[in-house]
Amino acid sequence: MDPVAARLAARERGSQVEYRVTCGCGAAVPVRAGDAGSVRRCACGRDVEVPSLHELRESAGQEALPPFLRVQTKLAAGLLPGIRGCAECGREPAATARVHVECERARVEDRLNNRAALAGCLLVGCFGWLIALPTLVMLRFRGPTRQFGNDVVVVVPVPVCDACRPVLTDPAALGRALRTVPDYADLLDRYPEARLELLPGT
Ligand SMILES: [Zn+2]
Numbered sequence: 140m141d142p143v144a145a146r147l148a149a150r151e152r153g154s155q156v157e158y159r160v161t162c163g164c165g166a167a168v169p170v171r172a173g174d175a176g177s178v179r180r181c182a183c184g185r186d187v188e189v190p191s192l193h194e195l196r197e198s199a200g201q202e203a204l205p206p207f208l209r210v211q212t213k214l215a216a217g218l219l220p221g222i223r224g225c226a227e228c229g230r231e232p233a234a235t236a237r238v239h240v241e242c243e244r245a246r247v248e249d250r251l252n253n254r255a256a257l258a259g260c261l262l263v264g265c266f267g268w269l270i271a272l273p274t275l276v277m278l279r280f281r282g283p284t285r286q287f288g289n290d291v292v293v294v295v296p297v298p299v300c301d302a303c304r305p306v307l308t309d310p311a312a313l314g315r316a317l318r319t320v321p322d323y324a325d326l327l328d329r330y331p332e333a334r335l336e337l338l339p340g341t
């Protein structure tokens with residue numbers, strides 16, 4: 140192939156960037172820039188609206204985010220849960236339940252523990268227990284604390300029908316239901332120890 144034709148072909152391929160649109164069934168439907176604004180049919184038979192190119196590019200940027208940030212960004216944009224039927228039985232219509240997802244908690248440590256131990260050795264050595272003990276007790280209670288990491292906690296909406304709600308008070312069942320939403324599944328894969336709780340009310 141001559142260089143000009145090769146360059147044209149490369150440019151052509153560049154315009155064929157693939158995006159993904161999520162169908163109501165949860166499947167990712169591959170679309171191209173040229174499909175923007177049109178309707179594609181998912182393998183499940185549903186018609187999936189392909190958003191504008193601007194929105195496609197924006198959502199592609201979201202897909203590149205780590206799971207927790209992606210869930211937060213999509214929640215703020217009103218894009219989640221992205222499924223309509225009940226997350227447990229799939230029947231429509233379902234009410235929206237809220238689930239508290241505690242991925243990680245910040246660890247708080249007493250910063251003075253090491254310093255107090257060192258001071259303790261010195262004080263006991265120099266002055267004996269009578270002076271060292273009250274000083275150490277004072278240090279212990281006045282110690283500032285130091286935080287490691289951040290709270291990684293989010294409340295996510297999930298469609299759940301009234302019949303299935305009692306089933307989902309079990310965290311294991313709740314985890315399985317959450318996983319029907321691909322972004323929540325990614326979040327739980329990233330934080331397998333996440334604590335899940337179905338919040339009361341809707
Ligand atoms: Zn589908």
Ligand SMILES: [Zn+2]
Pocket residue numbers: 225226227228229230299300301302303
């Ligand atoms: Zn249900």
